[in-house]
Amino acid sequence: MIRYKSKIGYAILAFTILVFCTTIGLTIGQGSPINDLPSMSGILILASAFIIYLFLNIEYIIVERKLKIKCGFIYTKALNIDMIKSITKTNSIISAPVASLDRIELLYDDNGKFDSIIISPTDKVNSAKKLM
Template sequence: MTKKYPSKVSYGLLTFIFLVFYGPLIPDLINGELNAKSIGFIGVLSVVFAFIAHLFLKTQYTIDHNKLKIKCGLFSFKPIDIDEIKEISKTKSIISSPAPSFDRIEIKYGQFNKVIVSPKDKYHFVEDLTKINPRIKNKITE
C-alpha cells in the first residue's frame, strides 16, 4: 500500500515571509528610486522566495508499506520505520521542520527521535499509521 498525503500550507505564513522580503522595498518603489542595484537585489530575493514557496507547496508525506517517507521540495528525509513510531500528538512548536503550516503534529519514533509534520488530512494520516502499527499512542483523536 502506498498512500500520499500533501502537506497543509499556512498561506498567512507564506504571506508574512513575502512581506518581510519585499516590504522594505516599498518606499523605494513608491518614490521611484529603483536603480540597477535594487533591481538585482529584487531578483535575488525573488529566487530565494520562489525556493521557499516551492518547499511550502511541494511538501508531502508518503506511507509506503512499512515506511513513512517525507519529501520537502527537493529534499527527502530518511524514511521512518512505522513500527518504530511510539506516539503521535498535536504540537504548537515552531521548530523548523517539514511542516509548512501551524497546524502540526509531532511523531516520536526510535529512542529519542521526533519529526513535526502537517498533513492536510491528519486524521486519515494518523489512522493509516495506526493500522500498520496499532501500538502507536494516538493523542490526535483523544
C-alpha cells in the first residue's frame, strides 16, 4: 500500500480565510448588533475548521492495482489503475478532491465511457509512475 497526501495550495487556503474574514468585516461594517458577532464568528470558525480538516485529510492510496481517493469522510472513490488511459498536468480550477492548483488529470475508460478525475499528490512524479 502506497499513500500520498494531497499537496496543499496556500493560495486556496488564503482565499478561503479571506472570504470568511471579509464576511465578518462586512457584518461589523453594516452596523449589525454586536450581539450577533459571537454567534456569526462561531459559525465561521466551525466552517473554517471543517475546511482545514478536509484540506489535511485528502489522500490517494494505491493498493492492489486500485487507486483510492479519499477526502475526509465526505468523498471516497476507487479507480482500477488498469482503466487509466492518460495522465496529464493541469491547472484546471474544476472542482476536485484536491487542495492545490498544482494538479494532474487522470483520463480513464469506465466501461466504454471516458471520464476524468483530477488529483494533486505531493509527489506527482512518483505517483504518476505508480499509476502507469
